[in-house]
Amino acid sequence: MAWDEVRARAALLRLFEAGVRAADPLDCLAQHLPPSPKLGRVVVVGVGKAAAKMALAVERAWPDVPIRGLVIAPHGADLPAPPPGRRIAIRFGRHPTPDAGGAAGAAEILHLVTGLTAQDLVLFLVSGGGSSLATLPAPGLTLTDLVAVNEALLASGAPIDAMNCVRKHLSAFSGGRLAVAAHPAQLLTLALSDVPGDDPAVIASGPTVADPTNFAEARAIIARYGMDLPAAVAAHLARAEGETPKPGDLRLAKAELRMIATPMLALRAMATEARALGLSPLILGDALEGEARSLGQVLAGIALGAARHGEPLAPPAVLLSGGEATVTIKGPAGEGGRGTECLLALALALGGRPGIWALCGDTDGIDGRSEAAGAIATPTTLARALALGRDPVAALAGHDSTGLFRALGDLVVTGPTLTNVNDARVVLIA
Numbered sequence: 001m002a003w004d005e006v007r008a009r010a011a012l013l014r015l016f017e018a019g020v021r022a023a024d025p026l027d028c029l030a031q032h033l034p035p036s037p038k039l040g041r042v043v044v045v046g047v048g049k050a051a052a053k054m055a056l057a058v059e060r061a062w063p064d065v066p067i068r069g070l071v072i073a074p075h076g077a078d079l080p081a082p083p084p085g086r087r088i089a090i091r092f093g094r095h096p097t098p099d100a101g102g103a104a105g106a107a108e109i110l111h112l113v114t115g116l117t118a119q120d121l122v123l124f125l126v127s128g129g130g131s132s133l134a135t136l137p138a139p140g141l142t143l144t145d146l147v148a149v150n151e152a153l154l155a156s157g158a159p160i161d162a163m164n165c166v167r168k169h170l171s172a173f174s175g176g177r178l179a180v181a182a183h184p185a186q187l188l189t190l191a192l193s194d195v196p197g198d199d200p201a202v203i204a205s206g207p208t209v210a211d212p213t214n215f216a217e218a219r220a221i222i223a224r225y226g227m228d229l230p231a232a233v234a235a236h237l238a239r240a241e242g243e244t245p246k247p248g249d250l251r252l253a254k255a256e257l258r259m260i261a262t263p264m265l266a267l268r269a270m271a272t273e274a275r276a277l278g279l280s281p282l283i284l285g286d287a288l289e290g291e292a293r294s295l296g297q298v299l300a301g302i303a304l305g306a307a308r309h310g311e312p313l314a315p316p317a318v319l320l321s322g323g324e325a326t327v328t329i330k331g332p333a334g335e336g337g338r339g340t341e342c343l344l345a346l347a348l349a350l351g352g353r354p355g356i357w358a359l360c361g362d363t364d365g366i367d368g369r370s371e372a373a374g375a376i377a378t379p380t381t382l383a384r385a386l387a388l389g390r391d392p393v394a395a396l397a398g399h400d401s402t403g404l405f406r407a408l409g410d411l412v413v414t415g416p417t418l419t420n421v422n423d424a425r426v427v428l429i430a
Helices: 005-022 051-061 100-113 143-156 160-168 177-182 215-224 231-239 263-276 292-309 338-350 381-387 392-397 401-408
Strands: 042-047 067-074 088-093 121-126 186-192 255-261 280-285 317-323 356-362 374-377 423-429
Touching: 005 263, 005 317, 005 356, 005 374, 005 423, 042 051, 042 100, 051 067, 051 088, 051 121, 067 100, 067 121, 088 100, 100 177, 143 160, 143 231, 160 215, 215 231, 263 280, 263 317, 263 423, 292 317, 292 338, 292 356, 292 423, 338 356, 338 374, 338 381, 338 392, 338 401, 338 423, 374 401, 381 392, 381 401, 392 401
Parallel strands: 042 067, 042 121, 067 088, 121 186, 186 255, 280 317
Antiparallel strands: 317 423, 356 374, 356 423
């Protein structure tokens, strides 16, 4: 059967959905839980875009365990039908810019885990987005200060590990501080990775993980990216008081971490689905970073090589990749996201080449600040945009990729998926 527009679009969506499904906490979390505790108290806390589903998975797996707890999820990211008799409360915060609701929830979590004994168990559920959702200012700082820092970080083009280094050193919650508060209780962290390399110290800024970075590194990042910060923040970083707990800290000796889903897990599920569709899959990597538009150009170049020469693989084929690109914003910006910006750059580089379609989306269902998970580009994307009076080059320059794909009717809208294993990029070469 020949590949046409309808078949290609359906295949792209099917592959994206396979990746999201592989990281669903309701399917992958329970197998990582320890046996039901017999002694001591059980406190379940968590933060992240997958918090609601992770909490439900625990409640289903431990129906008779007397648990109490609280998780912080993004506004609007609760379950469609919350379970009756919910034992793990849900608070809501804002992402990617923090708000008072998330800060209050983080303070509640610290209160819940403080004063426990060595017989008690703290189960921490963490997924991407937690850095913003659980933004609790360090002493001497305000939430307004941290909102300003977060805005500067998001516009800087800094990679996620650099951003989280700064966040940890302005926080009363992240960078291992939650683990210190829970000491001497047993601590088990179940993590959904959304970061390149699956470094647990970077996921949600590592609230229960030792922090290898320091204040000097945070100051160097601020200087490297030329960020203008509130005076109180600069003074806090200069004082360098209250360093985060480091590897080897005895207060973290009883802390264990289990990774329940990763970007590579999602990509492998997508590859399996591709074979079922008669496509040869090639996973380019789960940690592709850099400027979103540059990444789009690279993906286009690989796709053209496959179409013209059958290398690195012959059509019909699909290129799969994950990771977190960045978007550096200088000056006014339209409505964009890193996924749609990567996709628009890819479409421009392909120049309307027949037989190549692509989807770039965020597995959490939200690309940037838009309502969409991402978008689909086709061989007719550029021509259709111009026919509508939309200039694709200008849209890319003005960071208005989402607006352009919305005008074309090519956004992928899933709503919050309640999981998060970073971006997924699919390029289909027929």
